[in-house]
Structures are given as C-alpha cells and as structure tokens.
Amino acid sequence: xxxxxxxxxxxxxxxxxxxxxxxxxxxxxxxxxxxxxxxxxxxxxxxxxxxxxxxxxxxxxxxxxxxxxxxxxxxxxxxxxxxxxxxxxxxxxxxxxxxxxxxxxxxxxxxxxxxxxxxxxxxxxxxxxxxxxxxxxxxxxxxxxxxxxxxxxxxxxxxxxxxxxxxxxxxxxxxxxxxxxxxxxxxxxxxxxxxxxxxxxxxxxxxxxxxxxxxxxxxxxxxxxxxxxxxxxxxxxxxxxxxxxxxxxxxxxxxxxxxxxxxxxxxxxxxxxx
Amino acid sequence: xxxxxxxxxxxxxxxxxxxxxxxxxxxxxxxxxxxxxxxxxxxxxxxxxxxxxxxxxxxxxxxxxxxxxxxxxxxxxxxxxxxxxxxxxxxxxxxxxxxxxxxxxxxxxxxxxxxxxxxxxxxxxxxxxxxxxxxxxxxxxxxxxxxxxxxxxxxxxxxxxxxxxxxxxxxxxxxxxxxxxxxxxxxxxxxxxxxxxxxxxxxxxxxxxxxxxxxxxxxxxxxxxxxxxxxxxxxxxxxxxxxxxxxxxxxxxxxxxxxxxxxxxxxxxxxxxxxxxxxxxxxxxxxxxxxxxxxxxxxxxxxxxxxxxxxxxxxxxxxxxxxxxxxxxxxxxxxxxxxxxxxxxxxxxxxxxxxxxxxxxxxxxxxxxxxxxxxxxxxxxxxxxxxxxxxxxxxxxxxxxxxxxxxxxxxxxxxxxxxxxxxxxxxxxxxxxxxxxxxxxxxxxxxxxxxxxxxxxx
Numbered sequence: 001x002x003x004x005x006x007x008x009x010x011x012x013x014x015x016x017x018x019x020x021x022x023x024x025x026x027x028x029x030x031x032x033x034x035x036x037x038x039x040x041x042x043x044x045x046x047x048x049x050x051x052x053x054x055x056x057x058x059x060x061x062x063x064x065x066x067x068x069x070x071x072x073x074x075x076x077x078x079x080x081x082x083x084x085x086x087x088x089x090x091x092x093x094x095x096x097x098x099x100x101x102x103x104x105x106x107x108x109x110x111x112x113x114x115x116x117x118x119x120x121x122x123x124x125x126x127x128x129x130x131x132x133x134x135x136x137x138x139x140x141x142x143x144x145x146x147x148x149x150x151x152x153x154x155x156x157x158x159x160x161x162x163x164x165x166x167x168x169x170x171x172x173x174x175x176x177x178x179x180x181x182x183x184x185x186x187x188x189x190x191x192x193x194x195x196x197x198x199x200x201x202x203x204x205x206x207x208x209x210x211x212x213x214x215x216x217x218x219x220x221x222x223x224x225x226x227x228x229x230x231x232x233x234x235x236x237x238x239x240x241x242x243x244x245x246x247x248x249x250x251x252x253x254x255x256x257x258x259x260x261x262x263x264x265x266x267x268x269x270x271x272x273x274x
Numbered sequence: 275x276x277x278x279x280x281x282x283x284x285x286x287x288x289x290x291x292x293x294x295x296x297x298x299x300x301x302x303x304x305x306x307x308x309x310x311x312x313x314x315x316x317x318x319x320x321x322x323x324x325x326x327x328x329x330x331x332x333x334x335x336x337x338x339x340x341x342x343x344x345x346x347x348x349x350x351x352x353x354x355x356x357x358x359x360x361x362x363x364x365x366x367x368x369x370x371x372x373x374x375x376x377x378x379x380x381x382x383x384x385x386x387x388x389x390x391x392x393x394x395x396x397x398x399x400x401x402x403x404x405x406x407x408x409x410x411x412x413x414x415x416x417x418x419x420x421x422x423x424x425x426x427x428x429x430x431x432x433x434x435x436x437x438x439x440x441x442x443x444x445x446x447x448x449x450x451x452x453x454x455x456x457x458x459x460x461x462x463x464x465x466x467x468x469x470x471x472x473x474x475x476x477x478x479x480x481x482x483x484x485x486x487x488x489x490x491x492x493x494x495x496x497x498x499x500x501x502x503x504x505x506x507x508x509x510x511x512x513x514x515x516x517x518x519x520x521x522x523x524x525x526x527x528x529x530x531x532x533x534x535x536x537x538x539x540x541x542x543x544x545x546x547x548x549x550x551x552x553x554x555x556x557x558x559x560x561x562x563x564x565x566x567x568x569x570x571x572x573x574x575x576x577x578x579x580x581x582x583x584x585x586x587x588x589x590x591x592x593x594x595x596x597x598x599x600x601x602x603x604x605x606x607x608x609x610x611x612x613x614x615x616x617x618x619x620x621x622x623x624x625x626x627x628x629x630x631x632x633x634x635x636x637x638x639x640x641x642x643x644x645x646x647x648x649x650x651x652x653x654x655x656x657x658x659x660x661x662x663x664x665x666x667x668x669x670x671x672x673x674x675x676x677x678x679x680x681x682x683x684x685x686x687x688x689x690x691x692x693x694x695x696x697x698x699x700x701x702x703x704x705x706x707x708x709x710x711x712x713x714x715x716x717x718x719x720x721x722x723x724x725x726x727x728x729x730x731x732x
Contacts (some may be wrong), residue, residue, distance in 0.1 A: 046532050049513040053588040063700050066717065093531060101717050122727040123531060130720040154728030161725070181729055188731065219437045222463055251439035255464045 036061055043082050046091040054093060062102055072102050074096045080107035089119055096123035103127055105135035112139035125158045137162045145172050153185045160189025168193060172201040184216040191220030194227025199236050206243060217253040218244055225259055238263055284693070298434040302306040314328060340370035345672050349375035349402075349410035349419045349440075351431060353383040354541045356445065357422025361471070362387055364663040365420060366394045372462040375402040375410045380540065381520035406521045407431050411438045418670055420471075421445060424544045426530045432468070433460045433732045441467040443666040443676075446560035447552065447687035452723030454691075455682035455710060463554050469666045469676035470683025474561050476659035479637050480591035480631055483619065484569035485656045486628050491647050492640070493625030497609045498566045501631075502558040504544045504597050504614030509590025510538035529726035538591050546592035552694050553594030554614070559690035562619055564678065564712060567689070568656070569621055570608055573682045577610060580692050581702035584614075600693045605707075695721045 036056040042054035058075070065072035076099065083095045087093065099107050111119045114124035128136040136240060156174065160168045167189075174186035190198040191251060202221050205226065209217040221240045229237040241263065244256035339345075348371055350362050357378070365371040376387045384403045392399045404410065410419060411434055419435045421428060421444040433456060448454035450495075461468040464669040474480050488493055514534035523535050529550045544550040545557055552559075567573045578641045582600030586593055595614075602610040619630030626640035639645050649655055659665045659677045669676045688710070695718050696703045703714040712718040728730070 051589050052512070052593075056588060062697075066699070066701065100722060119532065122725065125725040126531065129723070129725040132716065132720075150729040153731075154726075157728070157731040158725060160731075161723070185729070185731065215437060226459075226463065249439070251464055251466075258463070258465055 029052050032057070032061075040078060040082060040189050043087055043095070044085070046094065047088045050090070050092045058098060062098055065102065073104075073106070076102050076104060076107050079103075079211050080110040081108075081109045083110045084113070092120055092171040093123045094118075100127040100130040103131040103136075105131075105133040107131075108133065108135040111136075112143065115139065115143040115155065116146050116151065118151050121147070121154055125154055129158050137164045137166075140164070141167050141170065144174075149179070150181070153181050156182065156185040156189050160185075160192035163193050165193055165195050165197070168195060168197045168201065171198075175201065180210075180212055184213055186218050187213070187220040188223075191223035192227070194231065196228070196233060196236050199224050199228060199233075199240055203240065203243060214249065217251070218247060218249060222252070222255055222259065225263075229259075229263055234263060249261045279417050281717070292669070300445075303496065312477045338369050342372075345370050345372040346667050347372050347374045347415060347417045349377065349413070349416045351375075351376040351377045351407045351410055351419050351421050352423035352445070353380075353387045354422065354424075357420075358383065358387050358390060361420050361422050361445075361663070362390060363532075366391065368663055368667055371663070372402055374416050375404065375413065377402075377404050377407050377410050379405050379522040379525040380518075381405060381522075383541075402532040405525060409542070410470075411435045411440055417441060418443065418467075418666070422471075423554070424526075425449045426549065427528050429457045429527055430726070430730055430732050432457055435449060436460050436468070441666075441670050443469040443662070446470045446472055446589050446683055447556040447690065449551070449683060450723050451625065451688050451691050451710060453732060454687050458681040458684045459648065465673075467666070467673065467676060468680040469662060469669065470560070470678040470680065470686075471562055471662050471666075472564065472678055473662050474564055475677040476661045476665065477634055478658050479634060480565045480619075481656050481658045482637060483621065483628055483630070484565055485649055485654065486639075486644060486647065487569035487621045487623070488571060488656070489649055489653045490623075491625075491644050492621060492623030492627055495570060495608050495621060495623045497611065497622040498570060499618070499620040499622070499629070500559075500566055500612045501616045501618035502562060502598075502614055503554050503617060504595075504610065505554055506587075506594075506596055508592075509587035510536075510543065510546060510592040512536060512591040527727070529730035536591055543592070546575060546594050546596075548593050548694075551594065552690055553596070555595060555598055555612070555693055556687060556690040558617065559685055559693075560683070562617070564649050564682070564686045565619055566610060567682070567686055568592065570604065570606070572606075572610055572685075573606060574685055575605075576685050576688055576707035577604050577605040577692075577705060579702065579704050580696045582612075582693060583700075584697035590617050595694065595697055597633045598693065600696065602689065602693070610689075636692070691722075 039055050039057040046055065061071070061075055065075055079095050079099055083092060096111065099111060103111065108128070111124050114120040125140070126135050137159070140155055140158050140162065143168070144152065147155050153229055156171065159171065171186045171190050175183050177183045177186070187202060190202050202217065202224055206217045206221055221244055225237040225240040228240070238260065241256045241259045244252055245260065247253045247256065288468055300429055348365055349371060350357065351363070353362065353376060362373070365373060373391060376384050376391070378387070379383050384405065388403055402410070402413070410416060418441040421431050421442065423431065425447060426449050428444050432442045435442050437460070448457065486492065511534065515537050517535040521540065523528070526540060527533065533549070539547060539550070545553060551557065571688055580600060580602045582598060584595035584598035586595050598612065598614045600612040600614070604610065616631070617633045618629065618631045620627055628637060628639045628644060630637055665677050692703060692705055698721070699718055703715055703718050706713055
C-alpha cells in the first residue's frame with residue numbers, strides 16, 4: 001500500500017516537475033521562435049545599410065542547430081524559401097552565407113537559380129562550394145552551359161575547388177575557348193582536379209597554348225602533377241614534370257625540376273592538404 | 275595596417291634558418307637573369323673599355339646606391355598607411371632596392387607615393403604608376419613585389435606573382451586557412467622567396483624571449499599568455515556612400531563579396547570587417563603568436579584544440595570580434611591563452627616565467643637572474659634579423675628562406691583563424707594540424723575557405 005502510494009507520489013512529483021519545466025521552457029522557446037520569425041520577416045526589407053542586428057536570431061539558431069538535424073533542416077528550408085522570394089541583393093547575400101553553413105541538397109535548387117545572375121552568382125557559389133552534397137557540384141557543372149564571361153570563369157573556378165572529376169570533359173573543351181580568362185580558368189581547374197584524364201588534357205594544352213596562356217598552362221600542369229603524385233600516380237606526374245622541364249620559362253623549368261626531385265624522393269614530397 | 279611600430283636595430287646580415295627545400299633548391303644556383311645580364315654585360319664592357327657614355331652614376335651606384343646589377347627591382351602593391359609609410363619608406367632606405375612600380379586601386383595613394391619617392395630620390399624620379407596590380411606582375415624586369423593591401427588580397431596577388439616568377443614580401447595575415455595552405459604550397463612548388471612581412475623577428479626582446487624558453491631557462495613550458503589589442507571601439511556606419519573619385523572600388527573589393535562603398539572601410543578600417551580581415555586577432559596575432567609558436571617550437575604545426583568567447587558589435591558596419599578570450603591546447607600539453615586588451619607576452623614554465631608587457635617593451639622574468647642567463651655554445655641560438663626589408667633583399671640574393679617564411683606565417687595565421695571560427699560557432703573545436711581540418715565538425719570545416727568573386731581565383 002505504502003509502496004503503491006509512494007510510486008504514485010513519485011509519479012505525481014515527476015509529472016509536476018515536467019509540467020513546471022515545460023511551463024517555464026515553453027515561453028522561452030516561444031520567445032525564441034518569435035524572434036526568429038521576426039528575423040525572417042526582417043529579411044523581406046533588409047538591404048545594405050540596414051541594422052543587421054535584426055537578423056542575429058537566424059545566426060544564433062544556426063549555431064544552436066549544431067546537433068539538431070531537424071532544426072537545421074527547418075532553418076535550411078526557410079532560408080531557401082526566402083531566397084526564392086523577391087528580396088534584395090543584400091538579403092540574398094546574407095541567405096547564401098547562412099546556407100553555406102547548413103545547406104544540403106535540399107536547398108541547392110534555390111541557390112543554383114542564382115548562378116546565372118551576374119550580381120548573385122558569386123554568393124551562390126559561396127554556398128555551393130561549401131555544401132558537401134553531390135547535388136551542389138552537379139548544379140555548378142550544369143551552370144557551365146548556361147553562363148558566359150566572368151560569371152562562367154567563377155563557375156569554372158568553383159568546379160576546380162570542388163575537384164569535380166565529372167567536369168573534366170567539359171573543362172577540356174573550354175581550353176579552346178576564345179576568351180583567354182575562360183581557357184585559363186579551365187586549365188587551373190583541370191590542374192586542381194588532378195586526375196589522369198585531366199593530366200592528358202593539360203599535356204595537350206601545354207603543347208599548343210598561346211603565349212599569353214603559357215604560364216597558366218604550366219602552373220596547371222605543376223598542380224596536376226602534385227595531385228597525381230599524392231594519389232599514387234607517380235608515372236603520370238613524372239611525365240608532366242618532364243614535359244615542363246623543357247619549358248623555356250625559367251622558373252617553370254626549375255619548378256618542374258624540383259617536382260621531379262621530390263618525386264624521386266630526393267627532396268620533400270609534394271604535400272596534399274587541400 | 276593602421277598602427278606604426280618601432281623597428282629593431284640594424285644587425286649583421288641575417289643568415290636565415292634555411293629550410294631543407296631552400297638548401298637544395300636548384301634556383302639558388304641560378305641568379306635572376308636581369309641582374310646576371312647587367313653584371314656580365316657591364317663587366318664585359320668595362321673590361322673592354324667600352325662603357326657607353328649614357329652609363330649614369332645611378333646605374334653604377336654611388337650616392338649610397340648599389341650598382342644596377344646588385345639591385346633588386348621592386349613593385350609596390352598597396353600604398354595605404356603601412357604600405358606607404360612603412361614599406362615604401364623601408365625599401366627606399368635600402369641601397370640595393372629599386373622601385374619600378376607603384377600600385378594601388380586608389381589613384382590618390384599612388385600619387386602620394388610618387389611624391390614620397392621624388393622627395394627621396396629627386397624630382398626627376400618616375401616609375402610605373404597603376405591601379406591594376408596585374409600590370410606590375412606582368413613586367414619581366416621586376417624581381418619582386420611588396421604587397422601591402424588589405425588582407426583579402428594578400429594571397430591572390432602573392433600566388434599570381436609567384437606563378438609569374440616573382441619573389442614576394444607580403445604583409446600578414448592570410449584571410450582563410452585554405453588560402454594560407456595554397457600560398458605555402460605555391461611557394462614550395464616554385465622555390466620562390468617569400469617573406470610574411472613582420473618586424474618581430476628583428477626585435478631583440480622577442481628573439482631573446484623565445485631563446486630563453488627554447489633553452490629551458492624557465493623549465494618545462496606550461497602556459498603561454500598572449501595579449502592582443504581589441505577593437506574596434508565603435509561599430510561604424512553601414513550606410514552606402516558614393517565611391518570617391520579616383521578609387522577603383524571593384525578592384526579594391528577584388529575576390530571579396532560585392533558590397534557598396536562605405537566610408538568606414540577604405541583606407542584604414544577594413545580590418546574590422548570579416549570579408550576583408552579577421553580583426554586584430556589575426557593582425558596583431560601574426561606578431562605575438564609568431565613568438566609564441568617560435569618559443570613553443572611549433573612553428574610548422576599548431577594547437578590541437580581551441581575554445582573561447584568573444585563579442586562583436588551587433589549593429590553597424592564592423593563585424594569582427596572586438597573582444598576575445600581564447601584557450602588553445604597543443605599536443606605537447608602547452609596551453610595558449612589569447613586575450614584582447616593590450617599587448618603582451620608571457621611564457622610560464624615549471625621553473626619560472628619570462629615575458630613583457632606592451633609592444634617591444636623590456637623583458638621581465640620571475641627571477642632577474644633568468645634575464646642574464648647566457649646561451650651556451652651547444653644550445654639553440656636564435657638570430658635577430660636586420661629588419662624585414664633588409665632580410666627579404668638578402669634572401670632574394672641568397673635564395674634562402676626569409677625569417678618568416680610562408681609555411682610559418684600560414685601556421686601562425688591559422689591559430690587566429692581557428693580562434694575566430696570557434697567564437698563564431700560558440701563551441702570547443704578539435705583541430706588536426708597535420709591534416710589542417712577540424713575533427714567531427716563539418717560546419718567548422720566548411721568555414722576554412724570562401725569562394726572568390728569572379729573572375730578572381732588562386
């Protein structure tokens with residue numbers, strides 16, 4: 001009897017504590033939600049020069065979502081929705097920065113829409129370069145065919161940062177682009193990707209690159225050689241170094257010699273930390 | 275840079291702590307073509323008695339100048355307060371440095387720099403004046419560039435210059451961890467001479483401090499306490515303003531996210547904005563943390579853990595941490611405390627402490643006897659450099675690593691960067707200095723790099 005009453009008493013006490021905690025916590029959570037709602041509302045009118053403290057609850061919620069996948073997802077979707085709305089460039093800039101931290105494949109379509117916009121393409125890449133999902137890289141790859149000029153150069157650069165082996169074929173074609181900046185960027189990204197296929201493309205490019213692109217071609221080959229060596233493809237790396245050792249550009253020739261010595265184990269080994 | 279610091283006394287030429295790479299570099303046996311050409315052709319002509327009439331006294335040296343064949347030709351990129359007042363002045367003081375180009379996106383700064391050169395070298399002095407740094411590194415007759423831009427331009431210009439075959443002296447710090455890694459790898463790849471430009475390694479008190487610690491004069495090192503200035507005190511005005519005449523704002527922004535011109539950025543206060551800098555934690559950190567790393571013998575690695583708190587202005591333009599309190603832990607057990615609120619260094623060991631309060635202030639110790647302790651012939655001796663500009667010129671000629679090479683500078687900046695990231699995320703972070711990545715924290719890892727605005731890249 002006493003035991004039963006005791007259990008009931010403990011149960012009642014626990015229930016009371018939970019109710020008390022809920023009662024205390026609910027207003028706090030409610031207040032936080034309210035602040036967050038206000039912050040998202042503020043995004044609608046946010047612009048350069050606006051008091052940025054109105055957006056702080058969004059940043060706080062992102063930090064707080066570190067180990068809360070559901071909260072993170074909810075934030076991501078709200079930000080993606082806001083990105084699709086008719087907000088200012090400053091607001092979209094802000095949203096892309098936040099999505100660069102918590103974005104996933106789910107927000108990629110909204111971000112990718114901005115890739116072709118000269119004013120917003122960079123901030124879209126700011127997010128996409130960081131979003132780890134394959135969909136982010138696929139969006140960049142797809143944007144290659146939809147962009148031109150400097151915007152395209154930016155997309156090419158991002159594919160290099162992501163070391164996207166699937167874009168080797170498209171980048172190889174761009175080596176022949178009439179726009180020197182595009183061809184140069186394509187070479188750099190092929191070097192950064194550093195696969196056997198990209199090495200093959202760069203080898204051919206190195207042999208026929210116009211004078212104004214010779215430095216870019218050589219540097220891409222050097223980077224590619226290091227990445228090949230780091231991946232264990234020493235023969236391919238050595239072939240690139242031997243090619244560059246014939247260069248008439250003195251510091252390229254010396255860099256190739258350094259690379260060959262490193263590859264032969266006679267000096268420091270090329271490191272791969274990117 | 276918006277602060278002026280004292281200079282260390284001139285010492286005999288710094289020998290440099292030669293890296294394995296630079297000792298074996300092929301390039302060290304191959305002097306720069308321009309100088310070699312001038313030396314051999316002038317030598318040949320003089321020997322044959324065929325020196326042309328147009329050979330001037332300037333070309334031959336004289337008036338405190340080295341002959342042309344001994345001079346390093348330099349392009350000055352970035353002519354703000356530090357670039358003009360400290361670095362241009364510093365190279366003008368070197369008899370074997372010859373300024374060939376002045377570059378800044380602000381035309382007024384270029385004009386001002388030209389006046390400084392003319393005041394020093396005579397009214398007839400002239401050189402390339404441009405607002406586009408690419409024109410400077412495209413010149414085959416320029417041996418080296420001095421980069422004194424805002425931080426967001428440090429690595430992109432450095433890397434482009436090295437790829438073009440130049441040697442580089444560049445203000446610290448880097449902007450991101452990823453950029454620092456690319457810079458250090460590029461320097462190694464080409465065997466370029468690169469100095470992370472600071473004067474600390476030419477200041478006796480910091481070298482002596484590190485030397486005492488490295489030689490066990492305070493016993494086993496346990497804690498390092500670093501104080502750095504905070505700031506900014508005011509939040510700044512975020513209202514966009516018209517771009518001033520003569521300022522190429524697009525070039526000033528470069529790889530940073532586009533933003534309208536605001537008065538509180540150019541020239542002096544860009545440091546308070548995260549898009550362009552990491553605040554005083556990265557700027558002053560590059561000074562004091564360098565001595566900390568040197569004394570802890572961790573120059574080419576870093577801590578394994580960081581946590582801390584900081585405060586930022588919630589309104590206004592500036593968004594860096596103006597107040598910060600960080601604790602780092604190294605694999606060797608040493609703890610590093612970094613706090614805003616002054617300038618100071620203190621190394622605490624099992625047998626005492628050494629340190630100083632204030633920039634370049636005299637050395638203090640738990641026991642005055644520590645200060646007098648000699649360093650024996652078989653112990654580690656750290657050399658006091660001859661000033662950053664002199665050290666750089668000497669290294670361009672010898673092909674040795676300067677006293678603050680790229681890898682060491684990158685590791686130093688990284689300490690500040692991971693501190694900023696830990697404060698932004700508000701949590702303790704574990705860091706793998708070998709792989710240069712955070713452990714079990716994808717969000718923190720994503721913050722190691724930033725996409726660059728088109729068309730810029732590294």
